[in-house]
Amino acid sequence: MLKKLNSTSQTELNAPVAVKVASVDKIFPTQSGQNILALKNVSLDIKEGxxxxxxxxxxxxxxxxxxxxxxxxRATNGSVYVGxxxxxxxxxxVGVVFQNAVLLPWLDVRGNILLPVDLKGRRSTADEERLQELLKMTRLEGFDSKYPFELSGGMKQRVAICRALMCEPxxxxxxxxxxxxxxxxxxxxxxxxxxxxxxxxxxxxxxxxxxxxxxxxxxxxxxxxxxxxxxxxxxxxxxxxxxxxxxxxxxxxxxxxxxxxxxxxxxxxx
Ligand SMILES: Nc1ncnc2c1ncn2[C@@H]1O[C@H](COP(=O)(O)OP(=O)(O)OP(=O)(O)O)[C@@H](O)[C@H]1O
Ligand SMILES: [Mg+2]
CATH class of the missing domain: 3.40.50.300 (P-loop containing nucleotide triphosphate hydrolases)
Incomplete structure (x- = not known):
């Protein structure tokens, strides 16, 4: 089951920290030998919810x-905590959605969304229920056996969001x-x-x-x-x-x- 919010308010002030980015630097070495400082002392806390x-x-x-x-x-300096x-x-x-919906063209909507489950092992009844719940939530009901080439850009992105949410990240x-x-x-x-x-x-x-x-x-x-x-x-x-x-x-x-x-x-x- 999806976790429900019991109020419509914004994040609770005292919510625990879900992500802690602490003093992160990132240096990319290049072929010319000149290093690129991409991130400098980045710190950011994100609370649960x-x-x-x-x-x-x-x-x-x-x-x-x-x-x-x-x-x-990996950060060159500093650290990141999730939980x-x-x-x-x-x-x-962690569920990840990239700029372009990275869907597998040989799998239908169902197969793409269930991919993280399939990679871990066998599908359970709960996984099927969650799939149906996600399809409903993203208004993709009835499209589960369509292939990526049959979908609009927005629909593909919704499939990618469903896949990211499948394992309740x-x-x-x-x-x-x-x-x-x-x-x-x-x-x-x-x-x-x-x-x-x-x-x-x-x-x-x-x-x-x-x-x-x-x-x-x-x-x-x-x-x-x-x-x-x-x-x-x-x-x-x-x-x-x-x-x-x-x-x-x-x-x-x-x-x-x-x-x-x-x-x-x-x-x-x-
Ligand atoms: N693997 C890499 N090797 C070397 N330099 C890199 C590498 N990845 C990113 N960079 C450099 O680090 C800097 C930050 O890149 P990044 O892709 O994170 O920027 P961005 O803010 O996401 O940009 P955009 O808004 O265009 O997507 C850029 O100067 C880029 O050239
Ligand atoms: Mg970018």
Whole structure:
């Protein structure tokens, strides 16, 4: 069963820390022998059930940070904890969604979503129930035997989200998951993601280029500087939930987006 939130309020103030990024540096050696300092002294705590968006100019190290949090890459200095565990390798309890839905073309929707279960062993009745629940939640009911080439971009991304949620990860890490979608699909995916998060109480680290998207969906927005990527400021988004697109016309929305754009300077994209 999906974990239910018993209130529509934002993250509890005293919630335990789900992700701890502590003084992380990342240096990439290059063939020319010149090292690239991609991340510099990045620290960020994300509480259980909290939705944190990370924005920053292209090349500032957002994907690098995401890979380090997921255990797909190692920090040069500093450490990352998910729950109480030091991250050393990709963990079972982290769901990852990449910019382009990475689906296996020879598997149908059902096979793609159940992939993490199949990789671990045999499907149980509970897995089938959870699959049906996720299909319903993402409005993909009736599409379970379709193949990726039969789906729209938004549908593929929803399948990727279902797959990431299949094993009830304590943490969902998303790297510009809606970057390739048109504006309308993107807005409806934002609303759907907020609904899914409210229903599952997932902790989310969400990377985006879009300042408006970050303010619409996040509890806090971490703004990064250009390379070497540092956290310039973390902004609390004090807009009550549930939220919908009317958020865009709030005075507070403009205050937040203006502040973030100031921090990003001329490099802001959206
Ligand atoms: N494997 C690597 N080897 C060398 N340099 C790398 C490597 N991966 C990333 N970099 C460099 O580190 C910096 C940060 O890259 P990263 O992909 O994390 O940026 P980003 O913020 O995700 O950018 P974008 O918004 O364009 O996706 C860039 O300068 C990039 O060239
Ligand atoms: Mg990136």
């Amino acid at each position: 909290e939705f944190v968006a990370v924005v920053g100019p292209s090349g500032c190290g957002k994907s690098t940070l995401m890979r380090i949090v997921c255990g797909l890459d 109480n565990q030091l991250v050393r390798a990709p963990g079972d309890d 304590s943490l969902l890490v998303m790297d510009e998951p809606f970057g390739a979608l048109d504006a309308m699909t993107r807005e409806s995916m934002n609303l759907e993601l907020m609904r899914i998060c409210a229903e599952t109480n997932a902790t989310v680290m969400f990377i985006t280029h879009s300042v408006a998207e970050a303010v619409l969906i996040a509890d806090r927005v971490a703004v990064m500087t250009a390379r070497p990527g540092e956290i310039a400021e973390i902004i609390d988004i004090d807009i009550p939930r549930p939220r919908d697109l009317s958020v865009f016309s709030l005075e507070r929305f403009n205050v937040y987006t203006t502040r973030i754009r100031e921090l990003l300077g001329a490099e802001t994209i959206v």
